[in-house]
Amino acid sequence: MKKHYAIGIDLGGTSLRVALVSEEGEIVKKIKVPSSDNIRESLLRSIGDIFTDDVAGIGFGVAGLIDSEKGLVMESPNLPAIEGLNIPEMVRTTFDVPVYVENDANVAALGEKWRGEGKAFRSFVLVTLGTGIGGGIIHNHALMNVPAEIGHMSINAGGEKCSCGNNGCLEMHASAKAMLAHAITALDNGAESMLRECCKGNIYKLTPEDIYLTALDGDTLAREVLREAGRYLGVGISAMINIFGPDAVILAGGLIGAWNIYIKEAIKEASRRTFKPLFDRVKILPSSLGDDAGILGSSYLVFTCQKT
Amino acid sequence: MKKHYAIGIDLGGTSLRVALVSEEGEIVKKIKVPSSDNIRESLLRSIGDIFTDDVAGIGFGVAGLIDSEKGLVMESPNLPAIEGLNIPEMVRTTFDVPVYVENDANVAALGEKWRGEGKAFRSFVLVTLGTGIGGGIIHNHALMNVPAEIGHMSINAGGEKCSCGNNGCLEMHASAKAMLAHAITALDNGAESMLRECCKGNIYKLTPEDIYLTALDGDTLAREVLREAGRYLGVGISAMINIFGPDAVILAGGLIGAWNIYIKEAIKEASRRTFKPLFDRVKILPSSLGDDAGILGSSYLVFTCQKT
Numbered sequence: 001m002k003k004h005y006a007i008g009i010d011l012g013g014t015s016l017r018v019a020l021v022s023e024e025g026e027i028v029k030k031i032k033v034p035s036s037d038n039i040r041e042s043l044l045r046s047i048g049d050i051f052t053d054d055v056a057g058i059g060f061g062v063a064g065l066i067d068s069e070k071g072l073v074m075e076s077p078n079l080p081a082i083e084g085l086n087i088p089e090m091v092r093t094t095f096d097v098p099v100y101v102e103n104d105a106n107v108a109a110l111g112e113k114w115r116g117e118g119k120a121f122r123s124f125v126l127v128t129l130g131t132g133i134g135g136g137i138i139h140n141h142a143l144m145n146v147p148a149e150i151g152h153m154s155i156n157a158g159g160e161k162c163s164c165g166n167n168g169c170l171e172m173h174a175s176a177k178a179m180l181a182h183a184i185t186a187l188d189n190g191a192e193s194m195l196r197e198c199c200k201g202n203i204y205k206l207t208p209e210d211i212y213l214t215a216l217d218g219d220t221l222a223r224e225v226l227r228e229a230g231r232y233l234g235v236g237i238s239a240m241i242n243i244f245g246p247d248a249v250i251l252a253g254g255l256i257g258a259w260n261i262y263i264k265e266a267i268k269e270a271s272r273r274t275f276k277p278l279f280d281r282v283k284i285l286p287s288s289l290g291d292d293a294g295i296l297g298s299s300y301l302v303f304t305c306q307k308t
Numbered sequence: 309m310k311k312h313y314a315i316g317i318d319l320g321g322t323s324l325r326v327a328l329v330s331e332e333g334e335i336v337k338k339i340k341v342p343s344s345d346n347i348r349e350s351l352l353r354s355i356g357d358i359f360t361d362d363v364a365g366i367g368f369g370v371a372g373l374i375d376s377e378k379g380l381v382m383e384s385p386n387l388p389a390i391e392g393l394n395i396p397e398m399v400r401t402t403f404d405v406p407v408y409v410e411n412d413a414n415v416a417a418l419g420e421k422w423r424g425e426g427k428a429f430r431s432f433v434l435v436t437l438g439t440g441i442g443g444g445i446i447h448n449h450a451l452m453n454v455p456a457e458i459g460h461m462s463i464n465a466g467g468e469k470c471s472c473g474n475n476g477c478l479e480m481h482a483s484a485k486a487m488l489a490h491a492i493t494a495l496d497n498g499a500e501s502m503l504r505e506c507c508k509g510n511i512y513k514l515t516p517e518d519i520y521l522t523a524l525d526g527d528t529l530a531r532e533v534l535r536e537a538g539r540y541l542g543v544g545i546s547a548m549i550n551i552f553g554p555d556a557v558i559l560a561g562g563l564i565g566a567w568n569i570y571i572k573e574a575i576k577e578a579s580r581r582t583f584k585p586l587f588d589r590v591k592i593l594p595s596s597l598g599d600d601a602g603i604l605g606s607s608y609l610v611f612t613c614q615k616t
Contacts, residue, residue, distance in 0.1 A: 065583050065585060065586070067585075074583075074585040075583055075584070075585060123454075135551070139447075139452065139454075144447065146431075146447075146551065146552045146553050146554075147550060147551065147552070147553040147583070147586060148551055149550040149551060149583065150551060152550045152583070153461070153546075153547035153550060153551060154463055154543050154546065154547065154581065155462055155463065155464075155465050156463075156464060156465050156466070157463045157464050157481075157539075157540060157543045158464070164583060165580060165581065165582075165583075165584075166546060166550075166581040166582070167581070173465075231465075232465060235462050235465045238461075238462065238474060239461035239462065239547075242455060242457040242460045242461060242474075243443070243454065243455065243456055243457060243458060243461065243551075244454045244455075245454050245455040272473060273462065273473065273474040273475070274473075274474070275373050275382075275383055275455070275457065275460070275472060275473075276383070276473075277373060277375075277382040277383060278373070278455060
């Protein structure tokens with residue numbers, strides 16, 4: 001008997017999203033929990049809360065380097081608790097359905113291709129902008145089964161060491177992590193800024209949203225933090241365009257809320273760094289699926305694998 | 309009547325190679341001329357010298373950004389004389405056969421896949437190392453129809469301006485051009501080195517080969533020039549592996565003659581910068597076709613398009 005639903009799971013850096021999704025791409029039920037210390041238990045409990053007999057399989061999008069054939073998390077700099085985890089083995093202790101595992105940004109790209117902005121494009125690079133920076137590549141309408149670890153290409157060879165072992169990674173210069181480090185260092189060094197008044201004066205609790213709101217109020221430091229991260233993001237976007245010559249670059253993740261300063265600066269920087277004929281024909285646009293790209297894409301893994 | 313030969317043309321940065329190639333990949337005749345000022349005339353004359361009635365078509369690999377559908381050279385930082393040139397239009401004034409045009413590193417990758425080291429691999433990145441740095445990507449056994457301008461990704465965002473408009477391009481730090489600039493600057497600044505004795509003391513005539521031979525004699529400056537370029541090349545190779553997770557990286561072009569210093573340093577640097585599981589399974593090896601990769605790959609364009 002054909003089953004009409006999938007469970008899609010997005011296991012990103014800071015939270016765990018689990019959803020029941022129909023084969024038409026409708027999200028029927030959705031759970032969001034913090035990715036706690038005991039992530040295996042949270043996972044199994046959340047799946048249990050949502051599981052039905054009409055579930056064809058479970059798809060995972062996981063932050064890190066994934067061996068999709070084995071369903072193994074090989075490396076996960078932002079989620080070390082799950083390094084070495086064989087996800088299908090773990091899930092099948094409790095649920096007897098097929099399990100598919102991919103990188104979180106790869107499934108987000110798949111989600112965008114299935115239900116989002118990506119539908120219109122033959123080729124695009126999806127860049128997820130949050131604590132870390134990830135990438136997924138759609139080429140000739142299909143997801144490339146490659147790591148696409150865009151956040152861990154060095155754009156500043158002599159730069160600071162990243163948790164991945166490389167120096168000067170894009171992620172070290174253009175992510176939320178980079179923005180917070182920049183702001184805190186400046187404040188520690190005595191910079192004048194309205195950011196001091198956020199979080200009851202505890203600057204170590206600053207969020208990217210605080211920075212954006214303060215920047216909108218005209219704060220010099222907050223604006224420079226967003227602009228600098230944006231310029232570095234533009235360096236990375238330029239590399240993606242010079243290499244892939246895609247129809248579009250789709251930007252996703254919490255940071256796109258700061259579009260007017262951060263992303264605009266990135267586009268300006270990318271424009272001057274990229275081969276003109278390639279830049280002229282690429283569209284740079286925000287994801288329309290928001291946080292749902294990952295759960296939709298991981299559900300789609302189930303439906304497409306079921307077909308083949 | 310089926311025709312059994314193709315003319316393959318490699319129009320790289322410094323020379324023009326034209327060959328008659330059989331459908332089995334045998335090079336029957338080969339001409340090499342410098343890419344002179346009057347490149348159009350040289351091209352037509354060379355093709356004429358080699359053309360026969362059994363030629364099915366002419367394939368071109370051209371340095372720069374190519375619109376393959378139109379056969380148009382959109383940008384060519386190292387060969388500005390042919391920017392804007394529509395190659396099929398030019399060739400068909402004289403020869404009435406199909407003409408195919410691709411980027412030079414892309415056809416070199418195709419040549420490696422057809423007749424070289426690449427035969428064994430499902431996916432590889434080919435990197436051409438010469439005056440400039442180019443790339444070609446084989447994914448699932450096929451050439452990706454993307455610009456693959458690896459040499460123009462920035463690995464040093466704040467670095468020197470490149471002729472492409474970007475700053476700190478891989479090519480600015482790891483190519484023959486970069487080596488010569490480094491050596492000449494050091495010599496101009498009074499560095500002691502056996503390099504001064506090359507080229508009858510005219511340091512502006514130094515070649516990468518001079519640097520390599522002098523390095524083998526133990527010269528400190530020559531060794532450091534090769535090592536520094538190698539370290540930067542390693543940064544670029546690392547990005548390619550973190551993004552594509554290929555089975556192999558194949559290195560081609562004149563500079564691989566300096567393997568023992570330049571490339572060894574690059575591999576060492578890439579090893580510490582790359583996700584370990586990806587580095588552990590990638591093979592980094594030299595092209596076995598040498599200068600013939602381009603003419604073989606551009607001939608293969610003719611044979612594959614003829615089939616479809």
